[in-house]
Amino acid sequence: MRAETMKEQGLVVFDASRLSAQPDIPQEFIWPSDESPTPDAAEELAVPLIDLSGGAANPEVVRQVGEACALHGFFQVVNHGIDPELVADAHRCMDAFFTRPLAEKQRAQRRPGDSCGYASSFTGRFATKLPWKETLSFRSYSPAAAGGDHHQQVVLDYFVVTLGEDYRRHGEVYARYCSEMSRLSLEIMEVLGCSLGVGPTHFRRFFQGNDSIMRLNYYPPCQRPLDTLGTGPHCDPTSLTILHQDDVAGLQVFSGGRWLSIRPHAAAFVVNIGDTFMALSNARYRSCLHRAVVNSRVPRRSLAFFLCPAMDKLVRPPPELVDDSHPRAYPDFTWRALLDFTMRHYRADMRTLQAFTHWLQGSSSSSSTSISTC
Numbered sequence: 001m002r003a004e005t006m007k008e009q010g011l012v013v014f015d016a017s018r019l020s021a022q023p024d025i026p027q028e029f030i031w032p033s034d035e036s037p038t039p040d041a042a043e044e045l046a047v048p049l050i051d052l053s054g055g056a057a058n059p060e061v062v063r064q065v066g067e068a069c070a071l072h073g074f075f076q077v078v079n080h081g082i083d084p085e086l087v088a089d090a091h092r093c094m095d096a097f098f099t100r101p102l103a104e105k106q107r108a109q110r111r112p113g114d115s116c117g118y119a120s121s122f123t124g125r126f127a128t129k130l131p132w133k134e135t136l137s138f139r140s141y142s143p144a145a146a147g148g149d150h151h152q153q154v155v156l157d158y159f160v161v162t163l164g165e166d167y168r169r170h171g172e173v174y175a176r177y178c179s180e181m182s183r184l185s186l187e188i189m190e191v192l193g194c195s196l197g198v199g200p201t202h203f204r205r206f207f208q209g210n211d212s213i214m215r216l217n218y219y220p221p222c223q224r225p226l227d228t229l230g231t232g233p234h235c236d237p238t239s240l241t242i243l244h245q246d247d248v249a250g251l252q253v254f255s256g257g258r259w260l261s262i263r264p265h266a267a268a269f270v271v272n273i274g275d276t277f278m279a280l281s282n283a284r285y286r287s288c289l290h291r292a293v294v295n296s297r298v299p300r301r302s303l304a305f306f307l308c309p310a311m312d313k314l315v316r317p318p319p320e321l322v323d324d325s326h327p328r329a330y331p332d333f334t335w336r337a338l339l340d341f342t343m344r345h346y347r348a349d350m351r352t353l354q355a356f357t358h359w360l361q362g363s364s365s366s367s368s369t370s371i372s373t374c
Helices: 059-071 084-098 102-108 148-163 165-195 202-208 275-280 335-344 352-365
Strands: 049-051 074-078 117-120 134-142 210-219 231-234 240-245 251-255 258-261 269-273 290-292 300-307
Touching: 049 059, 059 074, 059 165, 084 134, 084 165, 084 210, 084 240, 084 300, 102 117, 102 134, 102 148, 134 148, 134 165, 148 165, 165 202, 165 210, 165 240, 165 300, 275 335, 275 352, 335 352
Parallel strands: 049 074
Antiparallel strands: 074 269, 117 134, 134 210, 210 300, 231 290, 240 269, 240 300, 251 258, 251 290
């Protein structure tokens, strides 16, 4: 059997260095025709490019963010204070990691049920509709009392302990990057709080101590790009995503009944609302369906920071957002419970929060809480 399609313990091995140039792809990566990408999805989504200078004190920033979040949950920010050289370093380190031999990357292999580690197309989790990508995910944990220094130590330790001293430079770069992402996400939370009428401090305090996730996404070329997806349609189960794309298009959002593209902008970060913040806003703001497509020519890379609350923080909307016109949309839950649900029981898609709500309600009314893994 050819090395590029060989199987280990019954699973397809996704070795991008081999598969990228192959004219055919394993059946496990082929998506149904009604879900696969179409060549006519190049039209752009009208996503505001928001000048973040002034932050929550700028009424125009608050207005633009609020409108985008009520419409589809996506916007872009510039003048965010992130050093462009730090972003460039993060992309260079990503290249250096993903172009290494598969065996070296597998030193950080994600374990079953974990949310962090190296994953080559999630072949260990799913058997069909596999995404055409590699990822490396790691925690960026910062208790409220510890601040940015703790962020940096957690990330640095992950790279050195998991991959060795040769990756200390990676750890240093991503430690600084995660610290800056945490800072930026808290500033955006101030804007979101003002746009929802609960003030700048409510959500900032909620996320001051956060247990966030950083993910490096690498989408290799594919010779059958219209038959597969880099990432399938889903809503992020996390609270807020801050994404930096390289110069290769691929991010698409489902809005108005169509798939529309978000063109890369070197100086901008794409921000979108996740399911957890949709619950915190009592469904005032939307977590929108999106996906990533691939191409046959060049790889695509993106840096994704997923803001998450502390694991056992109770996710509950502020009372100002609950009234007769807006009754509670979702029950109380913890981020730990939702994360465990997506890692062990349910493949994240457009219905994750609804499925999780039903699972919670079933768990509270029955001692049997088993659910089939998708």
